[in-house]
Amino acid sequence: MSEFVPPSNPNVEPEEAGFDLWGFLCRRAWLGFFFGTIGATAAYYYYLRQPVVFKATSQILITKQQAEMPVNTVNGLAPNGRSDPLASDIQTIMSELTVRPAISDGRLRELPSLSGASNLTQTILNGLNAERTVEDGQVLDISFKGTDPDDCAKVVNAVVASYDKNLRETYTDQGMVVSNLLKDAKEEWLTTLRKCEDEYAEFRKSSSLIYNGENVTSLSESRMAGIEIERSKVMIAQTEIQSQIDAIQKALERGGSREAITLMLESFNDKKKSGDGLETSLTPTQKFTREIFQLELEEALALQDHGEDHPKVRSIRKRIEMTRKYLSNELSDQIAPPAKKMDFLQVYIESLHQQKKAGEERLLQLNSLFEEEQRIAKEQLDLQIKDKRYRNDIARSELTFNAIVSQFKDADLAVKAGYHRTQVLAPATRGYQVEPNFQKCIIVGSVAGIAVGLLLGLLVEAADKSFRSPDDISQTLRLPIVGISPQIQLGRRDRTNPIDPAIVTIHRPRSQSAEAFRGVRTYLMAATRGEGHRIVLLTSPEPGDGKSTMSSNLAVTLAQTGKSVLLIDADMRRPTVKRLFSLKNKMGLSNLLGDVSLDVNECIESVTFEGSTLDILSSGECPIDPGERLMSDRMESLLNMLRDRYEWIIIDSPPVLAVTDSATLSRLVDGVILVVRMNGRTRMGAVRAAETLRTLGANILGLIANGIDPTKHGGYGYQYGVYGAGGRASKYYAEAPNKR
Numbered sequence: 001m002s003e004f005v006p007p008s009n010p011n012v013e014p015e016e017a018g019f020d021l022w023g024f025l026c027r028r029a030w031l032g033f034f035f036g037t038i039g040a041t042a043a044y045y046y047y048l049r050q051p052v053v054f055k056a057t058s059q060i061l062i063t064k065q066q067a068e069m070p071v072n073t074v075n076g077l078a079p080n081g082r083s084d085p086l087a088s089d090i091q092t093i094m095s096e097l098t099v100r101p102a103i104s105d106g107r108l109r110e111l112p113s114l115s116g117a118s119n120l121t122q123t124i125l126n127g128l129n130a131e132r133t134v135e136d137g138q139v140l141d142i143s144f145k146g147t148d149p150d151d152c153a154k155v156v157n158a159v160v161a162s163y164d165k166n167l168r169e170t171y172t173d174q175g176m177v178v179s180n181l182l183k184d185a186k187e188e189w190l191t192t193l194r195k196c197e198d199e200y201a202e203f204r205k206s207s208s209l210i211y212n213g214e215n216v217t218s219l220s221e222s223r224m225a226g227i228e229i230e231r232s233k234v235m236i237a238q239t240e241i242q243s244q245i246d247a248i249q250k251a252l253e254r255g256g257s258r259e260a261i262t263l264m265l266e267s268f269n270d271k272k273k274s275g276d277g278l279e280t281s282l283t284p285t286q287k288f289t290r291e292i293f294q295l296e297l298e299e300a301l302a303l304q305d306h307g308e309d310h311p312k313v314r315s316i317r318k319r320i321e322m323t324r325k326y327l328s329n330e331l332s333d334q335i336a337p338p339a340k341k342m343d344f345l346q347v348y349i350e351s352l353h354q355q356k357k358a359g360e361e362r363l364l365q366l367n368s369l370f371e372e373e374q375r376i377a378k379e380q381l382d383l384q385i386k387d388k389r390y391r392n393d394i395a396r397s398e399l400t401f402n403a404i405v406s407q408f409k410d411a412d413l414a415v416k417a418g419y420h421r422t423q424v425l426a427p428a429t430r431g432y433q434v435e436p437n438f439q440k441c442i443i444v445g446s447v448a449g450i451a452v453g454l455l456l457g458l459l460v461e462a463a464d465k466s467f468r469s470p471d472d473i474s475q476t477l478r479l480p481i482v483g484i485s486p487q488i489q490l491g492r493r494d495r496t497n498p499i500d501p502a503i504v505t506i507h508r509p510r511s512q513s514a515e516a517f518r519g520v521r522t523y524l525m526a527a528t529r530g531e532g533h534r535i536v537l538l539t540s541p542e543p544g545d546g547k548s549t550m551s552s553n554l555a556v557t558l559a560q561t562g563k564s565v566l567l568i569d570a571d572m573r574r575p576t577v578k579r580l581f582s583l584k585n586k587m588g589l590s591n592l593l594g595d596v597s598l599d600v601n602e603c604i605e606s607v608t609f610e611g612s613t614l615d616i617l618s619s620g621e622c623p624i625d626p627g628e629r630l631m632s633d634r635m636e637s638l639l640n641m642l643r644d645r646y647e648w649i650i651i652d653s654p655p656v657l658a659v660t661d662s663a664t665l666s667r668l669v670d671g672v673i674l675v676v677r678m679n680g681r682t683r684m685g686a687v688r689a690a691e692t693l694r695t696l697g698a699n700i701l702g703l704i705a706n707g708i709d710p711t712k713h714g715g716y717g718y719q720y721g722v723y724g725a726g727g728r729a730s731k732y733y734a735e736a737p738n739k740r
Contacts, residue, residue, distance in 0.1 A: 007109040009480050010216055014571060018034045021404050023141045024457065024461060027457075027461070027468070028454065028457030028458075028460065028461065030539065031448075031453035031454065031456055031457045032449075032450045032453035032454050032457065033406060033459075034451070034453060034687065035449040035450060035452045035453030036108075036446045036447075036449040036450040036453060037449065039445040039446050039447070039448045039450070039452070040442055040445050041445075042445055042449075043441040043442050043445025043446070044441070044442065044445070044446060044724075045700075046436075046439045046441060046445070047436050047438055047442075047457070049297060050069070050435065051147060051569050052145065052433055052435070052436075053145050053146070053147065053433070053434055053435035054145070054148065054152050054431035054434065055143055055152060055431050055432060055433075055434045056143065056144055056152035056155070056156050056428040056429065056431035056432075057142065057143040057150065057156065057426075057428060058141075058142050058143075058156045058157065058160055058424065058428040058575060059139055059141055059142075059424075059425040060105055060138070060139070060140050060142065060160055060422050060424050060475055060525065061139050061422065061423040061424075061425050062086060062089055062138050062139075062140060062422050063138065063423065064420055064423075075374070083224055086132065086138070086140065087578040089130075089140065089163075089165070089292075090130045090131070090140065091141060091165065092127075092166070093130045093159065093163050094128055094130055095125075096121055096125070096157060097164050097166065098161070098163045098166055099121050099124050099125060099159065100121060101166065102155075102158040102159045102161070102162035103120055103121065103124070103163040105152065105158065105161065105162060106155075106157070106158025106161070106162070108120065108124070108154070108155060108158055110147070111146035111154060111155075112148060113146055113147050113151040114146075114155075121283055121380040121397070124144070124159075125156060127145040127146055128142075128143075128144050128153075128155075128159065129142070129143050129144070129145075130142045130143075130329040132263055134605070141578055142156055142159060142160060142428075143156065144156045144159070144431075145434065145435075146431070147432045148391075148429075148431075149431035149432070149433075150196040152428070152431035152450060153429055153430055153431060154428075156428035157427055157428050160394065160422075160424060160427075160428075163422065164421075166421045167421070167422060168421070169359075172240040172706070174635075178316070178667070179478075182404060182407055185404050186401070186405060186554065188402060188403045189397060189401040190401060191559040192397050193394065193397040193398060193401055195388065196394045196608050196666060197394060199390065199392040200387075200391070200394060200684075203386065203387065203390060204387075207383050207387070210232065210412040214540060217303055218372045218565070220374075220376040220377035220379075220380055221377055223373050224373045224374060224377060227366055227369055227370045227373060228370065229365070230366055231363065231366045231370065233308050233367065234359050234362050234363050234366065235363065237359055238356060238360070238363070240346020241352050241355050241356045241359065242356065244351050244352055245349065245353070247354075247371060248348075248349055250300060251296060252458065252533070254296060254299075254300060268370075269407070271705065274316040276477050281422050285437055287449060287727075291323055292320060292323050292324060292500050295316055295320045295323065296320065296321055298316055299313065299316045299317060299320065302316055324452075324701065326475065329467055330711075333736060334379070347568065357736060365591075394469060397417055425571065435638060439637045442575040447642055449541050461675075467676070467678055467686070467705075469678075470484055470705040470708070473676055473678075473705055474687070474703070475682055476686065476687060477674070477676070477686055477687060477690045477691060477703060477735025478704075479674065479700060479702050479703045480702040480706075481525070481702060481703060481705055482519075482520055482523045482673060482701060482702035482703065483517065483519055483520035483550075483702075483705070484516055484704070484705045485516045485517070485546070485550065485704060485705065485706045485707070485708065486513055486516065486707075486708045486709070487707055487708065487709060488502055488504055488511055488513050488549065498581075498582035499580070499581055499607070500579065500580040500581070500582070501608070502549045502552075502553075502566065502580060503549075503552055503553055503556060503581075504517075504553060505517055505518075505553045505556040505557050505560070506556055506609050512551075514553070514557075517553040517554055517556075518557050519549075520554055520673075520704060521554065521557040521558055521561070523701075523702070524536065524558075524648075524677075524701075525561075525679065527671075527701065528609075532648070534647070534648055534670050535639060535643060535649040535668075535669040535670045535671075535672060536554075536648070536649070536651070536669065536670065536672075536701070537651045537653055537665055537666060537671070537672045537673070538550055538551040538554070538650065538651065538652055538653065538672075538673050538675055538678075539653045539654070539655065539656055539661070539662040539672065539673075539674060539675070539689075540655050540656070540674065540675040540676065540689070540702075541655060541657050541668075541674070541676065541685040541686045541688070541689035542654050542655050542657055542658060542685050543574070543657055544677065545655070545675050545676060546677060546706040546707065547653075547655070547675040548569075548576035548577060548580065548652050548676055549576075549580070550673075550675050550704055550706065551567065551650050551652035552567065552577060552652070553578070554578050554579070554650055555567040555616075555648075555650040556609070556612075556614060558648045558650070559613060559614040560610070561610070563647045563648055564615075564645070564646045564647045564648070564649070565614055565615065565646060565647065565648045565649075565650065566617060566642060566645075566646040566648070566649045566652045567614060567615070567616045567617070567650050567651050567652070568589060568613045568614070568616075568617045568649060568650070568652065569588070569616070569617065569618045569619040570589060570619065570630065570649060570651050570652060570653045570654070570661065570665060571619060571652055571653060571654045571661070572589070572619045572620070572622055572623060572626035572629075572654075572661075573622065573626060573654060574654070574660065575588075575618060575619035575622070576652070577616060577618055577619070577652055578616075578618040578619065581607050581616055582617055583605050583607075583616060584605070585603065585604075585605040585618065585622070586602040586620070586621065587602055587620055588603050588617060588618035588619050589603070589618070589620050589661070590619060590620035590623045590626065590629060591603060591620045591621060592617075592620070592634075592638060593629040593632060593635055593638070594623060594636050599635065600617075600638070600641070600642070603617055603618075603620065604616065604617050605618070626659075626661060626666065627660055627661055630661050630664050630665060631664050635668065636668055639668055639669075649653060651665060652670060653665050655689075656674075656688075656693065657685055657688060657689055657690040658693055662693075663692060663693070663696050664698055666693055666698035667698070669699075670698070670699065671699045671701040672698045672699060672700050673692055673700075673701050673702060673703065673704060674686075674689065674690060674693070674700065674702075674703040674704070674736075675703070675704045675706055676703055676704070676705060676709055677706045677707040678706065678707045678709070711730045719722060
C-alpha cells in the first residue's frame with residue numbers, strides 16, 4: 001500500500017482557541033439591540049411615573065476657637081483630640097434637637113407640601129442632609145429634598161437658623177455647666193478620700209503588723225527565717241553523723257583494722273579540736289595506721305568504679321600489703337602491748353547513733369514550730385494585702401481629687417478663651433429638580449437591557465452545538481482543512497449534457513465551488529509529491545454532508561489534469577454516483593465482489609468531458625450483505641489490482657456513524673478525507689466520526705468544510721481570476737512542499 005506524505009501532520013493537536021468575542025457579537029448583536037430597546041422603553045416609562053423631587057441648598061461657615069476643656073461638654077461640642085472637628089456639628093444639625101425648634105420657629109407645618117405629614121419631624125429628617133463642601137474644610141452644605149421648590153428653601157433656612165440659635169445658647173451655658181460639674185465632683189471625691197483615711201486608721205489599730213514609717217513587716221516572717229537556719233544546721237549535723245556511721249560500717253565489712261579505724265576516729269576528733277597541729281603529735285605507727293585506712297578507702301572506691309581485676313585495684317592492694325608489712329616490723333621492735341582497753345570503736349558508734357536520734361527529735365520540734373509560724377504568717381499576709389489595698393485607694397483618691405481641684409481653677413479660663421459661631425455664606429434659594437434624571441434612567445435601562453440580551457446570547461451560544469466556521473471545525477476535530485466548498489447553486493439542467501449540475505467542475509469550471517475542488521486536488525498532489533497510484537476514501541459523519549458530490553467533483557478535477565482516475569461508488573445502500581453521471585451500466589462493485597469470474601472491465605464505465613476521461617465503477621446492484629462484501633479478501637485484491645491500472649482512485653463510501661463500511665475500507669486505502677457540512681450538524685457526530693477513524697488507525701488527511709454560506713463566511717475561498725475578501729482561503733490549504 002502506498003503511503004501519503006502530507007505537508008503537515010493532521011493528528012497534531014492545534015492550539016486551544018479562545019472565546020470568539022467578535023464572532024459572538026456578530027451573531028448575537030440583535031439580542032443586545034432588542035433587549036436594549038426594551039430596557040430604554042421601560043426606563044422611559046419609569047421616568048414618567050416617578051414624582052418630581054426638588055433640592056435646595058445653603059452654605060454655612062462654622063468658626064471654632066476653643067481652649068482645652070477639663071471635661072467633655074454637652075452636645076459633643078468639646079474638642080476630641082484629632083477627631084473630626086465638624087462631626088458633632090453635622091450630627092447636631094441632622095437631629096431632632098435642631099429640627100423641632102425649626103418647625104415651630106419657621107412655621108413649617110403651614111407649608112403646602114408638608115401640611116399633610118403625620119410625623120413632620122421624621123419627614124424633614126429623611127430629606128435633610130449636611131456634608132462638607134471641601135474635605136477638611138469648615139464650610140457645610142445643608143440641603144433638603146422635597147416636592148415643592150419654594151418649601152425646600154424655607155426648610156433649609158429654618159434649620160440653619162435653629163442650629164445657630166441652639167449653638168449660641170449651648171455655648172453661653174457651657175461655663176456654668178462645667179463649673180457645676182467640677183464642684184460636685186470635688187465634694188464627692190473629698191468625702192470618698194476622708195472615708196478611706198478613717199477606715200485605714202481603724203485597720204492599723206487592730207492589726208498585728210509592725211509599722212516602721214512606710215514599711216510594714218511581720219514578726220512571723222523573721223521567726224520563720226531563724227527556724228529555717230536552725231533546721232539547716234541540724235540537717236547538716238545529721239548528714240555528717242550518718243556519713244561517719246556508714247564509713248565505719250563499710251570499713252569493718254571489708255575487714256579493715258579496728259585499730260586503724262580507731263586511730264582514724266581519734267585523729268578526726270583531734271582534728272576538730274586542734275586543727276592542723278595533729279600532724280606534729282602523731283607517732284610513726286599512728287601515721288602508718290592512718291595511711292592504711294586511707295588506702296582501704298581508696299580501694300573501696302576503686303572496686304566500685306573498676307572491679308576486682310583492674311590494674312588500679314591491684315596497685316592499691318599491693319601498697320596496703322607493703323604498708324602492713326612495714327607496720328608489723330615496727331610493732332615487733334616495740335615493747336609488748338599494754339593491757340586490754342575498752343573497745344573505743346563500738347562506744348563511738350553507739351554515741352553517733354545517740355547523737356543522730358537526738359538530732360531527729362530536734363528536727364521534729366523545729367518542723368512543728370515552723371508550721372505554726374507559717375500559719376501565722378499566712379494570716380498576717382492577708383493583713384498586709386489589705387493594708388496595701390487601703391493605701392492604694394487613698395493614693396488614687398488623692399490623685400483624682402487634686403486633678404479635679406486643678407481643673408476647677410482652669411474652667412473659667414477655658415470658657416473665656418474660646419468661641420463657636422456660624423456664618424451663612426449662601427442662603428437657600430428656590431430648589432432645582434434632581435429626580436428623576438432622564439439621562440440616567442435611559443442609560444441605566446439601556447445598559448441593563450443590553451446586558452440581559454448578551455447574557456441570553458451566551459446561553460443560546462452555549463446551547464448551540466452546530467459548527468460556526470471552518471476554524472471551529474478544524475479546532476474541534478483537530479484536523480487541517482484541505483478544502484472549503486461553498487453552497488452549490490444548482491442551475492438549470494442542460495438537456496444536452498446528462499451529467500448532474502452538481503458536478504460544477506464540468507458545468508461551471510470558473511465558479512468558486514470548482515476552484516475549491518481544485519484546491520483539494522492541489523493538496524493531494526502535493527501530498528504525494530507528484531507520484532501516482534494513490535487511493536483516497538471520502539466519507540462523512542452522517543448522511544447529507546455531501547460526500548458523494550465532493551467525491552465526484554474531486555475525481556473530475558484529477559481527471560482534468562490528464563491523470564488516469566477511477567471513481568468507485570462504495571455506498572451500496574444509497575448509491576449516488578450513478579445518478580450524478582447518468583450511467584447506464586447496471587454492473588458494479590457489488591457484482592465484482594459477489595462473482596469472482598466477472599471481468600472488472602465489464603463493470604467500469606467511462607465518462608468523457610472537455611477532452612478528459614473519467615472511469616467510474618458504480619455500486620452495482622444493492623446486495624443484502626454490503627458490509628461483508630467490503631470486508632472480504634476479494635475487495636482488498638480488487639483494490640491492489642486497480643492500483644496498478646490507475647494513478648488515482650477516489651472512493652465514495654457510506655457515512656461513518658451510519659454503518660461500518662467506511663471503517664472497513666479505511667484500512668485498505670492510502671488516506672481518508674472527512675466531509676463535514678457547516679449548517680445543521682452537531683459537533684458530537686463529527687467528533688465521534690473522527691475518533692472512530694483514529695481508533696481504527698486510518699490515515700486522516702484532513703477535512704472538507706462543505707456548505708459554506710458566502711454571505712456569512714465571505715472571506716473563505718476565492719473565484720477564478722477574482723480573489724475573495726482578504727484572500728483568507730490560502731490560510732486553510734496546506735502548503736505544498738518543494739517537489740523532488
